[in-house]
Amino acid sequence: MKIKNISEINKNAFDMVGRDWMLISSGDEKESNCMTASWGGFGVLWNKNVAFVFVRPVRHTYKFIESHDFFSLSFFNDASRRILNYCGSNSGRDVNKIKELSLHPVYYENKTIIYEEADLTLICKKIYTDDLEPKFFKDKDIDKNYPEKDYHRMYIGEISDILSKD
Numbered sequence: 001m002k003i004k005n006i007s008e009i010n011k012n013a014f015d016m017v018g019r020d021w022m023l024i025s026s027g028d029e030k031e032s033n034c035m036t037a038s039w040g041g042f043g044v045l046w047n048k049n050v051a052f053v054f055v056r057p058v059r060h061t062y063k064f065i066e067s068h069d070f071f072s073l074s075f076f077n078d079a080s081r082r083i084l085n086y087c088g089s090n091s092g093r094d095v096n097k098i099k100e101l102s103l104h105p106v107y108y109e110n111k112t113i114i115y116e117e118a119d120l121t122l123i124c125k126k127i128y129t130d131d132l133e134p135k136f137f138k139d140k141d142i143d144k145n146y147p148e149k150d151y152h153r154m155y156i157g158e159i160s161d162i163l164s165k166d
Contacts, residue, residue, distance in 0.1 A: 001114075001121070001163040006049050009120070009162065013042050016075055021084045024053055025114070026064035026071040029107040034097060034115075035061040036088030039152070040073075042159075049159045051124050054132070054152035060092040062153070070111040070125050071157060074118035083117065111160070119165050124157025 016022065017040050025034040040053040051073055055062050065071050076083055087097055098105055104116040114121045132151045134143050 001116075001165060004120075004162040004164045006159060006162055008164075011075075011120075017041060020075065020078075021088070022053075023074040023076070023084060023087055023115070023118070024055065024061060024065070024071060025074065025112065026061060026068045027113050028068065031064075032098075032105065032113040033061045033064050033092040034074075034087055034113070035059055035092075036084045045156065046127070048127070050127070050156050051122055051159055052154060052156045054154050056150050056152050058148075058150050065126070065155060068112060070123060070160075071155065072108070072112045072114050073122040073124065074115050075120040076117065077119050080117060080119075108161070108163075114163065118163075121161075121163040122159050123161035123163070124155075125160050126155055127158050128154075128156040130154050 018038055021036055021038045022040070023034045024037050025032060027033060037053055040051065042051050044050065053073065055065060083101055083103070086101055090097060105113050106116060108114045108123060111123055131153050134151065137143055
């Protein structure tokens with residue numbers, strides 16, 4: 001994988017996250033977990049290039065993001081859709097996703113886990129977290145996304161590295 005500059009990413013952020021999905025991963029060489037996500041985005045905040053993602057506390061990946069300073073966002077080509085489908089419907093508490101999918105994890109520069117199979121990976125350093133609170137929903141229909149009242153935690157990460165296969 002080669003390191004890219006953020007200005008070299010020629011993809012639609014709405015498609016990357018909302019349609020194509022991403023794999024959120026965190027951990028180290030001893031233990032890690034990943035999950036499929038379709039909520040999040042990218043932008044500039046506090047003069048930094050950032051990514052923001054949302055993880056419910058009930059997700060197994062939550063404890064890894066909470067206990068590490070970095071997380072990664074991995075994007076795959078259409079041929080690898082099975083990876084995202086599997087990771088979105090199976091919990092790391094119950095199965096070893098890495099083994100089941102024959103993924104090749106790499107502990108990147110003592111920061112976080114990435115996967116050789118990803119076409120594009122963003123390495124993010126956590127700079128802010130906050131819990132979503134329904135009292136701040138201005139559109140009351142949003143609460144329909146939370147029948148179990150298991151509101152997401154938002155993570156904002158400064159994009160420290162961008163890795164690409166091309």
